[in-house]
Amino acid sequence: MTRMTNPLILKLEQRDQLSDAEKRALETAISRVRVVEADEDIVREGDRPNESSLLLDGFAARYKIVSNGRRQISALHVPGDFLDLHSFLLKTMDHGVLALTTCRIAAVPHATLEKITDEYPHLTRMLWLNTLIDGAIHREWLTAMGRLSATAHMAHLICELYLRLKLVGRAEGDTVQLPITQAELGDTLGLSTVHVNRVLQELRKEGLIRFQGDALTILDWERLKTVGEFTSTYLSLQNEDR
Amino acid sequence: MTRMTNPLILKLEQRDQLSDAEKRALETAISRVRVVEADEDIVREGDRPNESSLLLDGFAARYKIVSNGRRQISALHVPGDFLDLHSFLLKTMDHGVLALTTCRIAAVPHATLEKITDEYPHLTRMLWLNTLIDGAIHREWLTAMGRLSATAHMAHLICELYLRLKLVGRAEGDTVQLPITQAELGDTLGLSTVHVNRVLQELRKEGLIRFQGDALTILDWERLKTVGEFTSTYLSLQNEDR
DNA sequence: CTCAAGCATAAACATATGTGAGTGCGGCTA
DNA sequence: TAGCCGCACTCACATATGTTTATGCTTGAG
Numbered sequence: 001m002t003r004m005t006n007p008l009i010l011k012l013e014q015r016d017q018l019s020d021a022e023k024r025a026l027e028t029a030i031s032r033v034r035v036v037e038a039d040e041d042i043v044r045e046g047d048r049p050n051e052s053s054l055l056l057d058g059f060a061a062r063y064k065i066v067s068n069g070r071r072q073i074s075a076l077h078v079p080g081d082f083l084d085l086h087s088f089l090l091k092t093m094d095h096g097v098l099a100l101t102t103c104r105i106a107a108v109p110h111a112t113l114e115k116i117t118d119e120y121p122h123l124t125r126m127l128w129l130n131t132l133i134d135g136a137i138h139r140e141w142l143t144a145m146g147r148l149s150a151t152a153h154m155a156h157l158i159c160e161l162y163l164r165l166k167l168v169g170r171a172e173g174d175t176v177q178l179p180i181t182q183a184e185l186g187d188t189l190g191l192s193t194v195h196v197n198r199v200l201q202e203l204r205k206e207g208l209i210r211f212q213g214d215a216l217t218i219l220d221w222e223r224l225k226t227v228g229e230f231t232s233t234y235l236s237l238q239n240e241d242r
Numbered sequence: 243m244t245r246m247t248n249p250l251i252l253k254l255e256q257r258d259q260l261s262d263a264e265k266r267a268l269e270t271a272i273s274r275v276r277v278v279e280a281d282e283d284i285v286r287e288g289d290r291p292n293e294s295s296l297l298l299d300g301f302a303a304r305y306k307i308v309s310n311g312r313r314q315i316s317a318l319h320v321p322g323d324f325l326d327l328h329s330f331l332l333k334t335m336d337h338g339v340l341a342l343t344t345c346r347i348a349a350v351p352h353a354t355l356e357k358i359t360d361e362y363p364h365l366t367r368m369l370w371l372n373t374l375i376d377g378a379i380h381r382e383w384l385t386a387m388g389r390l391s392a393t394a395h396m397a398h399l400i401c402e403l404y405l406r407l408k409l410v411g412r413a414e415g416d417t418v419q420l421p422i423t424q425a426e427l428g429d430t431l432g433l434s435t436v437h438v439n440r441v442l443q444e445l446r447k448e449g450l451i452r453f454q455g456d457a458l459t460i461l462d463w464e465r466l467k468t469v470g471e472f473t474s475t476y477l478s479l480q481n482e483d484r
Numbered sequence: 485c486t487c488a489a490g491c492a493t494a495a496a497c498a499t500a501t502g503t504g505a506g507t508g509c510g511g512c513t514a
Numbered sequence: 515t516a517g518c519c520g521c522a523c524t525c526a527c528a529t530a531t532g533t534t535t536a537t538g539c540t541t542g543a544g
Contacts, residue, residue, distance in 0.1 A: 062381070064381070064385045066385065066389045066390060066471055067471055070389045071389070072384060072385040072388040072389045074380075074381040074384045074385060075381070086374045086377065086378070089367055089370060089371040089374055089484050090371070090374050090375070090378060090478050091478070091480070091482060091484070092475060092478075092480070094378055094381075094382075094475045094476040095381060114367075117363045117366060117367055118363045121359045121360045121363075121366075124359060124363075124366060124370075125331055125356075125359055128331060128366075128370045128373070129331040129332070131370070131373065131374060131377065132328045132331055132332050132373060133332070134377060135328065135373065135376060135377035135380060136328070136332060136336055138316075138377060138380035138381055138384060139304070139306070139316040139317070139336075139337060139380060140336075141384055142314060142316045142380060142383055142384055142387065143306045143308065143314040143316060143337075145384065145387050145388060145432065146314040146387060146429075146431070146432025147308045147312045147313070147314045147432060148308060149530080150530075150531070181490085181491070181492090182491075182492065182493095183491085187388075189388070190387065190388025190389060191531075191532090192531070192532050192533075193491095193492085194493090194494090194531085194532070194533080194534095195530085195531055195532070197492065197493060197494085198493095198531090200492095201493085213540095229308055229309055233334060233336045234336040236332050236333070236334075238333070238334070240333060242331050242333070391500080392500075392501070423520085423521065423522090424521075424522065424523090425521085433501075433502090434501070434502050434503075435521095435522090435523095436501085436502070436503080436504095436523085436524085437500085437501055437502070439522065439523060439524090440501090440523095442522095443523085
């Protein structure tokens with residue numbers, strides 16, 4: 001294959017080996033690729049998709065709007081992530097998915113996923129695993145949101161995003177491109193933009209990060225991890241039989 | 243069968259029909275039943291279980307402890323819930339599971355689960371669905387925690403627990419038994435016990451609930467739903483082909 | 485080259501929720 | 515029957531974070 005490796009395969013192979021047949025099944029599962037511009041919806045709350053979206057390039061967020069227009073982002077997605085694999089079985093979207101930047105998105109028909117569950121038990125487990133890691137991240141965010149200070153929470157999120165981006169080859173040394181506004185960070189952490197700004201400045205003043213434009217640089221990984229009480233267990237980065 | 247229906251089957255059949263063979267496979271998947279006393283750990287953080295725990299009776303919570311001893315509960319479980327089905331594929335527990343009351347727990351060996359994924363594709367999808375609903379609940383909690391007031395968040399939680407208990411036959415009219423302390427509610431909502439107390443009193447004063455001892459009564463479902471901005475979509479209560 | 489838009493930043497002030505230290509009730513247990 | 519313990523509940527006070535409003539970059543459109 002001359003084409004760049006599918007980032008989903010990159011991500012799954014981090015967790016367990018895939019056979020050639022499984023990789024082929026994944027590659028051929030993609031029915032078409034489309035581009036969604038920044039700030040557009042990729043899937044809407046209430047939709048009943050008959051395919052799931054795999055993010056090939058760009059950043060996306062799952063979100064929900066509550067009464068007075070406030071928004072909560074419940075997941076941030078990087079290349080290689082499925083945005084709504086869960087819609088295969090949950091059927092109705094209980095939240096929307098938004099492109100934070102221009103996104104390249106592959107469609108995987110639910111009929112194909114069903115066929116995979118019939119014919120490839122191990123690959124099925126790997127897709128299931130993929131959604132379980134999403135769930136583990138949700139739990140970690142709950143803990144951070146409920147019991148960490150705003151500063152610690154932000155440090156935690158930065159640690160996670162840095163690792164996840166590195167995993168799919170999106171880090172250059174200690175730097176990653178993170179094209180996300182402070183307002184979006186606020187919606188992710190459950191904070192106001194003003195407080196996001198305060199907290200980022202604190203992390204900068206402490207010499208933990210640099211964040212200029214979209215370029216986020218980790219200046220002191222160990223201390224950042226300590227401040228954010230970050231341990232990577234929940235990301236299941238180990239390669240083992242699944 | 244003279245034995246009372248397995249609450250897991252009750253729960254799954256709400257979402258899609260199970261064949262007799264699938265039900266039998268589930269029933270025989272249970273290797274043994276044990277009892278765990280209140281306040282004891284059912285699974286510990288760091289464990290690598292070779293079986294998953296199905297809650298037959300009682301209340302349990304997934305939790306995580308952060309530095310200064312603070313605790314966050316990331317999931318509350320009622321009969322019929324799997325407590326750590328995810329450990330089948332995630333392998334290492336990134337959080338603990340605690341019995342809130344005396345619990346009857348069935349063990350389902352991971353080897354049996356693997357066999358199910360090999361032989362029963364539809365049942366596999368139903369188990370996968372089960373973990374996806376856990377994930378949907380996590381996202382809902384994130385939204386409530388990040389963007390709702392403490393009062394609304396509490397109202398939301400009460401709506402959810404009432405529905406989930408009703409679903410497995412644990413409601414008598416508008417009343418459910420909810421044996422959970424205010425401190426535990428605080429660890430669930432990310433609040434102090436003092437504030438939990440304030441918030442519960444407000445809901446009582448508003449005539450929305452009664453909460454005496456363990457008996458929680460919904461006095462005004464519609465207004466409670468409004469206050470908590472509650473919609474049940476995320477619980478996937480529809481029966482459909484999956 | 486200019487303007488407008490979006491974004492980061494700032495300061496003053498407001499408030500929801502946390503903290504610490506207690507009281508008192510009800511139910512076990514000896 | 516007494517005493518203890520866990521738990522719900524209170525009050526006074528502390529503070530992390532939100533709100534409002536404004537300023538000035540930077541960048542892209544025209």
